[in-house]
Amino acid sequence: MKFFLDTGNVEEVRRAAELGVLDGVTTNPTLLAKENKPFREALVEMCGLVDIVNGEVVATDAAGMIAEAREIAALHPNIVVKIPMTPEGFKAIKAVRREGIRVNVTLVFSPAQALLVAKAGAYFVSPFLGRLDDIGQDGMRLLREIMEVYRPYNFETQVLAASLRHPMHVIEAAKLGAHIATMPYKVFEQLFKHPLTDKGLDAFLKDWEKARAVLGDILPVEARLAVGQAGKNKK
Numbered sequence: 367m368k369f370f371l372d373t374g375n376v377e378e379v380r381r382a383a384e385l386g387v388l389d390g391v392t393t394n395p396t397l398l399a400k401e402n403k404p405f406r407e408a409l410v411e412m413c414g415l416v417d418i419v420n421g422e423v424v425a426t427d428a429a430g431m432i433a434e435a436r437e438i439a440a441l442h443p444n445i446v447v448k449i450p451m452t453p454e455g456f457k458a459i460k461a462v463r464r465e466g467i468r469v470n471v472t473l474v475f476s477p478a479q480a481l482l483v484a485k486a487g488a489y490f491v492s493p494f495l496g497r498l499d500d501i502g503q504d505g506m507r508l509l510r511e512i513m514e515v516y517r518p519y520n521f522e523t524q525v526l527a528a529s530l531r532h533p534m535h536v537i538e539a540a541k542l543g544a545h546i547a548t549m550p551y552k553v554f555e556q557l558f559k560h561p562l563t564d565k566g567l568d569a570f571l572k573d574w575e576k577a578r579a580v581l582g583d584i585l586p587v588e589a590r591l592a593v594g595q596a597g598k599n600k601k
Contacts, residue, residue, distance in 0.1 A: 367540045370418070370548035372528070374398035376411045378551040383415045390418030392470075392492075392528065392548040394448065406441060413442035420470050420490070422448035423458075431458035439467045446489055448472045451479050459486050470526065477511040484521035490546070495539070496529035505529070506538050513543050533557050 368389035371382050374397030382388040391412050398405045405421075412419045419442070423434040435447040435458060446468040449455045459469050463486075470490035471483040475498060483491040493512055495505030509527055516525065526546040527539035533556045536547045574581075 367544065368546040369554070370420075370526070370546055371554060372397070372530075372548045372550050374401045374408060375551070376401070376403070376408055376415075379412050379415050382551065382554055388416055388554075389546070390416050390420070390548075392420040392448070392526070394422045394472075395424055409438070409441055409445065413444040417444055418446055419444050420446045420448050422472065423450075426450075426452070426454060428454045428457035428461070431455060432461045435462045435467055435469075436465070446470050448492075451475075451483070456482070456486055459488060463487055472528070475508065477508065477515050480512040480525075481515055484516060484519070484523040488523050490524050490526040492526045492528040492548075494529040495527055495535060496531040499531070505535075506542065509539060509542050509544060517543075 369387055370390040370392050371379055371388060372392045373379060374393050379388070379391055393409070393412070395405075398408060401408060409419055409421050421438045421441070423431045423438065425431045425434050431449055431454065435449065438447050439445050439462070447462065448470045449458055449462075449472070451471050451473050455471065459471065462469060468489040470492055471486070471488045472492045472494075474480050474483060474491055474493045480491050480493060491512070493505075493508050495509055498505040498508060509525070512525055516523070524545040525543075526548060527535075527544040528548050530536055530539065530547055530549045530553060532553060536549060536553065536557065539547050
C-alpha cells in the first residue's frame with residue numbers, strides 16, 4: 367500500500383518524506399487556504415518532495431474544469447488533477463485524458479460511482495470513507511464493495527482510500543486491498559506509535575545508563591560531537 371499525506375502544509379510533507387515511507391500528497395482548496403502560501407508555489411514545492419501530488423479543480427462546469435486541469439497539470443509532471451464525481455466532471459475527464467493528464471476522481475460515495483470512474487479510465491478513484499462514517503454509514507463496506515467490483519476486471523484505476531480518520535482506518539483499508547491510503551499528518555504520526563514501544567524504549571535506556579560505565583559508549587567522543595553538530599545544522 368502507498369501512503370499519501372492529505373494536507374496543504376509543505377513542511378508536513380517535508381517531515382513525512384524524510385522518514386522514507388511517504389509516496390504522495392492529496393490536497394484541496396480547503397487545506398491550501400489554511401496555509402499562508404500561493405497554491406501554485408505550494409504544489410510545486412510538494413512535487414519536489416514526493417512523486418505524486420493531487421491538485422484539485424474548483425470549477426463546476428466542464429469547460430472550467432478542463433481549463434483549470436490544464437493549468438494545474440502544467441505546473442509539474444508529478445501532478446495528478448482531482449476532478450469531482452459529477453456528469454460535468456466526466457465530460458472534463460474525457461477531454462483531459464486525451465491530452466495525457468492523469469485524473470483522480472474525488473467525492474466518490476458508492477460502488478456505482480466507482481465503476482463509472484474505472485470505465486472512464488481515471489488514474490485514481492477516491493472513496494471518502496470517513497465522511498460516510500460521520501453520517502452513520504459504513505465507509506469500509508463501500509471500500510470492500512469497490513474492491514469486489516474492480517477485482518474481476520483488472521481495472522487500471524487505483525483505489526485511493528480517502529477521508530481516513532485514524533490508524534485503524536488505514537489498517538482496514540490495507541486489509542481490503544486499497545492501493546493507496548491518504549491521511550492527515552496527525553494520523554500518519556500515529557501509525558508509528560504504541561505505548562509498549564515507548565515503555566520498552568524507556569526501560570532500555572535506563573538499563574543502558576546503568577551499564578554505560580562498564581560497556582562504554584557506542585560512538586567515540588569525536589563521532590558524538592560530529593553527530594550533535596550535524597543535528598544543530600539541520601535545525
